[in-house]
Amino acid sequence: MKITINNYHAIALWRWNLKAGLQQHQPANAQPTAEGEEEEEEEDDDDDDDVCGICRVAYDGCCPDCKTPGDECPLIWGECTHVFHMHCIIKWLDTESSKQQCPMDRRPWVTAGAAAPPPDAPPAPRQAARVA
C-alpha cells in the first residue's frame, strides 16, 4: 500500500513544566524524572492544582493584567513549593497586609532558587509537536 501525504498541519503546544520548576528549586523533595518518560504522566488528579491560587487562572494562562501567556507572564516558585504567576505574587507581596507571607501557608515568602533562570531560559516550557 502506498500513502501519499498531500498536506499536513504541524501544531506545537507548550505548557509550563511545573515539575521542572520544583526539581530545579527543590532537589530534596523532587523525584528525578527522565526526560522521555514524563510524556503522559502529567495528567493531574486535581484540576485545582493547575491554577494560580491568587487569580485562579491556569498556570498556562496569564495573570489578569497580562494579555499573552508565556515568557511575558512567568511563574514563580516559593521555597514552600507553592507556585503563582509572578505578577500575582508580587502584587500581593507589595500590599502591607501580605506581611511578606505566602498566601497559601502564611510562611515568609522566599523565592526558590533566588538565582532565577535567565529570561531566555524559562523553567523548561515543554514542546510537543503533533501531526493533525
Added chain:
Amino acid sequence: MIKIWSMKKNEDAAAKKKPKTSAAQIRVQKDLTELDLPSTMKTNFPNPEDLLNFELTITPDDGMYKGGEFLFTFTINSNYPHDPPKVKCVPKIYHPNLDLEGNVCLNILREDWKPVLNLNAVMVGLQYLFLEPNADDPLNKEAAKDLRENRSRFAQNVRTSMRGGYVGDEVYADVRPKA
C-alpha cells in the same frame, strides 16, 4: 509563522475593542461559580450586571440565632482578591462580633485575609459567627460581656433583640422572616 503573527495581531485588536473586564470581575465570576452554599445561605444580585455588589441572606438553622434572617451586603473593590470584600450587616443586631453600624469582626475579612481565599470562605465564616459567637475581640462590648459572664442571659438577650426589642439602651432590628 507569518500566519501566527497576524492572528496574534487580530487578537490584540479584538481585545482592545471589547470593554475590558477587570481582574476583580474575572475572579469574582470564578468565585461565584464555585460557590457551594448550604441551604441556610442565599445570594441576591439587585443588579445582575454588577457582580461586585450583592447581598447575602443567612438564616441559621441552629444555635442562638436560629429563627432570624440576616441580610449582608458585599462590596468588592477593583483590587480584589488582594483586598478582602467589604461586608456589612444591614439590620442592627445584638452580636458580640458586630457593631451597631453592621461592621463585622471576622479575622478573614481583616488581618487574616489572603488572596487564595474566596467568597465561599467568607460566607461560611459569616455563618459561623451566628453558630459560635465569640466574646474575644468584640465589636459590641456589652454583648460580649453578657456572653462571657452569663450565657443563658446572653441567649435571652439574643431572643429579645431578634424580635426588635431593647437590650440595655439599644433597640435592635426585628429579624424574623417577613411573610
